[in-house]
Amino acid sequence: xxxxxxxxxxxxxxxxxxxxxxxxxxxxxxxxxxxxxxxxxxxxxxxxxxxxxxxxxxxxxxxxxxxxxxxxxxxxxxxxxxxxxxxxxxxxxxxxxxxxxxxxxxxxxxxxxxxxxxxxxxxxxxxxxxxxxxxxxxxxxxxxxxxxxxxxxxxxxxxxxxxxxxxxxxxxxxxxxxxxxxxxxxxxxxxxxxxxxxxxxxxxxxxxxxxxxxxxxxxxxxxxxxxxxxxxxxxxxxxxxxxxxxxxxxxxxxxxxxxxxxxxxxxxxxxxxxxxxxxxxxxxxxxxxxxxxxxxxxxxxxxxxxxxxxxxxxxxxxxxxxxx
Amino acid sequence: xxxxxxxxxxxxxxxxxxxxxxxxxxxxxxxxxxxxxxxxxxxxxxxxxxxxxxxxxxxxxxxxxxxxxxxxxxxxxxxxxxxxxxxxxxxxxxxxxxxxxxxxxxxxxxxxxxxxxxxxxxxxxxxxxxxxxxxxxxxxxxxxxxxxxxxxxxxxxxxxxxxxxxxxxxxxxxxxxxxxxxxxxxxxxxxxxxxxxxxxxxxxxxxxxxxxxxxxxxxxxxxxxxxxxxxxxxxxxxxxxxxxxxxxxxxxxxxxxxxxxxxxxxxxxxxxxxxxxxxxxxxxxxxxxxxxxxxxxxxxxxxxxxxxxx
Numbered sequence: 001x002x003x004x005x006x007x008x009x010x011x012x013x014x015x016x017x018x019x020x021x022x023x024x025x026x027x028x029x030x031x032x033x034x035x036x037x038x039x040x041x042x043x044x045x046x047x048x049x050x051x052x053x054x055x056x057x058x059x060x061x062x063x064x065x066x067x068x069x070x071x072x073x074x075x076x077x078x079x080x081x082x083x084x085x086x087x088x089x090x091x092x093x094x095x096x097x098x099x100x101x102x103x104x105x106x107x108x109x110x111x112x113x114x115x116x117x118x119x120x121x122x123x124x125x126x127x128x129x130x131x132x133x134x135x136x137x138x139x140x141x142x143x144x145x146x147x148x149x150x151x152x153x154x155x156x157x158x159x160x161x162x163x164x165x166x167x168x169x170x171x172x173x174x175x176x177x178x179x180x181x182x183x184x185x186x187x188x189x190x191x192x193x194x195x196x197x198x199x200x201x202x203x204x205x206x207x208x209x210x211x212x213x214x215x216x217x218x219x220x221x222x223x224x225x226x227x228x229x230x231x232x233x234x235x236x237x238x239x240x241x242x243x244x245x246x247x248x249x250x251x252x253x254x255x256x257x258x259x260x261x262x263x264x265x266x267x268x269x270x271x272x273x274x275x276x277x278x279x280x281x282x283x284x285x286x287x288x289x290x291x292x293x294x295x296x297x298x299x300x301x302x303x304x305x306x307x308x309x310x311x312x313x314x315x316x317x318x319x320x321x322x323x324x
Numbered sequence: 325x326x327x328x329x330x331x332x333x334x335x336x337x338x339x340x341x342x343x344x345x346x347x348x349x350x351x352x353x354x355x356x357x358x359x360x361x362x363x364x365x366x367x368x369x370x371x372x373x374x375x376x377x378x379x380x381x382x383x384x385x386x387x388x389x390x391x392x393x394x395x396x397x398x399x400x401x402x403x404x405x406x407x408x409x410x411x412x413x414x415x416x417x418x419x420x421x422x423x424x425x426x427x428x429x430x431x432x433x434x435x436x437x438x439x440x441x442x443x444x445x446x447x448x449x450x451x452x453x454x455x456x457x458x459x460x461x462x463x464x465x466x467x468x469x470x471x472x473x474x475x476x477x478x479x480x481x482x483x484x485x486x487x488x489x490x491x492x493x494x495x496x497x498x499x500x501x502x503x504x505x506x507x508x509x510x511x512x513x514x515x516x517x518x519x520x521x522x523x524x525x526x527x528x529x530x531x532x533x534x535x536x537x538x539x540x541x542x543x544x545x546x547x548x549x550x551x552x553x554x555x556x557x558x559x560x561x562x563x564x565x566x567x568x569x570x571x572x573x574x575x576x577x578x579x580x581x582x583x584x585x586x587x588x589x590x591x592x593x594x595x596x597x598x599x600x601x602x603x604x605x606x607x608x609x610x611x612x613x614x615x616x617x618x619x620x621x622x623x624x625x626x627x628x629x630x631x632x633x634x
Contacts, residue, residue, distance in 0.1 A: 018468035026480045144615040146567055148574050149607035152593060156600045167597075255470075262473035266571055270593065280476060281575055284483050292480055299473045307471070 001312075008311060012304050020073075023296045024066050027289040033082075034058060056082070069293070078294035083286040084279075090294035094276060098298070100170055101264050101275030104191065108198035109260065113253070116203050117246070120210025125237065127215065135207060142204025147263070150197045151270035158193060165193045168272030194271040202260070209252055214245040247318055254310025258303030353552075356627040363623020369616030373609075377427035384420035388583050400599040410601035413591060421583055422606055428584040429566050429613055432500045436565035439504025441558050444511035448550075451512070452519025453542055463516075469509035475571065478506055482577045495579025503568050511557045515550055522549045552628035559621035563614045570610050585610045 027033065034052045053059050057068065072079065078090035085093070123135040159167035171186050172178060178186040217223065218241055226240045264277030272278070276295050283291035357363055376383060385408075403410040409418035451462040481502050486495070522528065523546065531541050572578050573586025580587070585606035592603030 014464065015467055015471060018465070019472050022468065022472060022477065023480075026477055026484065029481070029484055140618065141611075141615065144563070144618055145611045146570050146574075146607065146614075148571065148593075149589065149603075149610065152589065152596055152603050152607065156596050156604070160597050160600075258471060258473065262475045263571075265475065265479070265575055269575055281479070284479050285576070287483065287487060292476075296473055296476050296480075299476065300471065303471055303473065 004315075005308065005312065008308055012308070016300065016304065019300050020070065020297070021066075023293055023300075024069065027293060028062065032058065033287065033289050073297065078297065079290035081283070081288055081291050083288040084283065084291060090290050093279065093291060094294055094298050097274060097276045097279045100273065101261070101268070101277060104194055104198065104267065104273060104275065105260055105264065107191070108195050108202055109253070109257070111195065111199045112203040112206060113249075115199070116206035117210055117249070120207045121214055121237065121242065121245075123207070124211045124214035124218065132211075136211065139204040139207040142200055143208070145201075146266075147197065147201045148266050148270045150201060151194070151267065154193050154197050155270070166190050167193075168270075170274050194267055194273055197270075198267055202256075206249065206252065209249055210245065213248045214241060217241045217245045220244075243317060247314070250310060250313055250317060254306050254313075257306035258299070261299045261302055264299075353624075353627040357623055360623040360626060362619045363627070366616045366619025366621075366623060369612055370620060373426050373613050373616065374430065376423050377430050380423045380427055384417075384423040386417040386420040388420060388424040389416065400595070400602070402599075403601050409605040410599065412588070412599070412602045413595060418588070418602060418605055421588055422585065422609055424583045425585045425588065425606060425609065426613075428496060428582055429569070429610070431496065432503065432569040432584070433562040433566040433613075433617070435497070435500040436503040436507070436569070437558050437561040439501060440508040440561055440565070441511065441554065443505070443508035444515055444557070445554060447508070447512040448515025449519055449542055449546065452516040453523060453538070453546060459516075463513075466509045466512050469506065470513070472506075474506055475568075478502055478568070478572060479575065479577050482572065486577075496582040496584070499569055499572060499578055500565075503565050503572075507561070507564065507568070511561065514557060515553060518550045518553050519546055522546050525549075555628060556621055556625045559617055559624055563617035563621065566610065566614055566617070 032053075034049060034056070057065065060068070069079075076091065078094070080087045080089055081093060119135060123132045126132050155167045158165045166172070166189065170190055171183070172190075175183075179189055218237075223236060223241055226236045231240075261276075264275055265281045266277070267273065268275045268277035269281060276298065279291065280295045282288075283295065381387075400413060401407055401411045401415075407417050407419065409422060412418055412421070447462050447466060451459045451466075482499060485498055485502075528541060528545055531545055536544075569578065569584065570586035570589065573584050574590045574593070576590055578584060578586055578590075588606035589603050589610075592599065592606070596603055
């Protein structure tokens with residue numbers, strides 16, 4: 001087991017390196033970052049420009065900068081921001097925002113799985129019933145609506161017309177506005193809209209996947225055998241079919257996790273949620289390359305960890321796969 | 325569709341001709357497709373949007389950036405008979421903008437899908453057919469593109485490119501190209517898998533033993549046999565590309581001069597409280613068009629799957 005994980009980690013190294021190259025290239029494809037930074041400011045002197053270039057180590061050759069970036073990365077140092085909060089360390093910045101992103105995304109993922117799996121199973125069991133048709137139609141629609149559009153609609157209805165939930169942010173500005181004076185309750189109250197929208201967005205494809213995977217499994221011979229040996233329908237579905245039907249779902253969720261984090265800017269922009277996604281958008285608008293690289297590396301590492309966890313989980317669920 | 329591609333090699337031409345008088349694979353697919361109501365609805369939606377995009381200048385009551393009566397009386401007017409979907413923050417007719425947005429959505433959708441699918445087909449065919457070290461290298465590259473945070477990298481590239489070219493050289497085209505370049509990986513993998521399956525078939529073996537070149541086998545035998553998959557993936561890719569463009573524009577990294585539904589939503593987002601109609605209608609059209617391509621894609625998948633024979 002440990003050996004398998006180590007082997008996977010070694011396998012991930014070239015992958016990670018390749019991504020770093022692309023990320024680095026993305027920030028340097030336009031040439032000198034200092035030139036980009038001062039593009040909006042015509043009054044800057046050549047001397048100040050020179051000083052900036054030296055300050056950020058941009059006068060060194062490109063390969064050396066890349067090498068330095070990687071060396072620092074392994075020491076847990078992602079450099080300092082160019083533009084946000086007076087050159088704060090990128091790791092500190094990410095640390096401040098990551099928790100909020102995870103709060104939102106993980107809760108939504110958890111809730112959507114909690115709903116999607118039973119709904120998908122019931123839908124598959126009662127195939128072509130009215131319930132099944134409405135579930136599949138709603139899910140299909142859910143995969144077509146952009147998350148931000150869903151968010152805007154939710155804000156229009158629940159925040160403005162009904163006025164029952166806040167339209168954005170993670171907390172009220174004034175502590176007097178906290179429901180019952182509790183900070184945690186206030187956070188929860190702010191989380192209702194973004195979490196619901198995100199849950200529905202994640203939910204829709206998972207329901208369709210659980211349903212089709214369940215239908216596929218229920219057609220297998222071993223299910224027929226289980227039925228023939230007189231097992232109850234309940235036992236057939238939940239003991240024999242479910243475990244097998246969930247395998248594609250595990251793969252999907254594992255792969256989806258990275259996409260979910262990368263999609264964080266969208267939800268966080270709609271609901272003005274102070275997470276890494278919004279941080280990333282802000283940094284990109286300001287061409288703050290250390291923060292851009294830092295957030296991208298952070299999300300890539302999270303994605304790779306999720307993929308690793310998926311592989312390991314897969315080995316546990318499916319005895320046909322031996323982890324060696 | 326071109327039926328000739330599916331006839332057998334020259335030596336079997338006689339039987340091939342006889343068979344094509346019966347039912348071809350495309351005929352079977354078309355017959356199945358016609359029965360699928362959802363897919364027909366999808367095709368109808370796409371047709372409707374293509375109609376809007378083609379005749380936009382005739383359908384839209386106002387020119388795209390016209391501000392009919394530019395005074396603040398006409399800004400953020402709720403939907404009425406004069407302004408079907410209301411007007412936006414500087415008095416553009418939202419309905420006209422939605423009509424003009426149709427062409428942009430189709431342009432991005434088809435353009436990005438064409439680029440992404442060309443790359444995916446190239447990588448999938450070569451990787452699957454040749455195998456070995458070529459496959460190994462190509463698949464490692466594919467994995468990089470699969471794991472990379474797609475949206476983030478896309479935003480960085482768009483921002484940097486527009487920073488270098490401030491004149492805004494063909495903004496929407498850059499968005500289209502970038503979406504295409506970064507979204508081929510998963511499709512390449514799927515096509516590779518299918519190529520691996522087809523490669524094991526006996527007719528490939530036969531063709532090889534008759535001395536056909538690799539290129540001939542790839543284009544005459546492998547490609548036609550994965551074409552059904554490619555058609556389905558392309559349809560779904562168009563839907564994805566439209567969604568991605570909307571997201572990019574919404575985040576403020578699209579082409580600010582282009583009229584797209586995503587741009588409309590971005591501007592609307594700043595004032596959903598005052599003018600709900602600014603965002604609701606463009607978003608509705610994004611959803612509708614994406615739904616159309618997804619329904620069509622699913623329908624085509626059922627119709628074209630050679631394993632589902634009547």
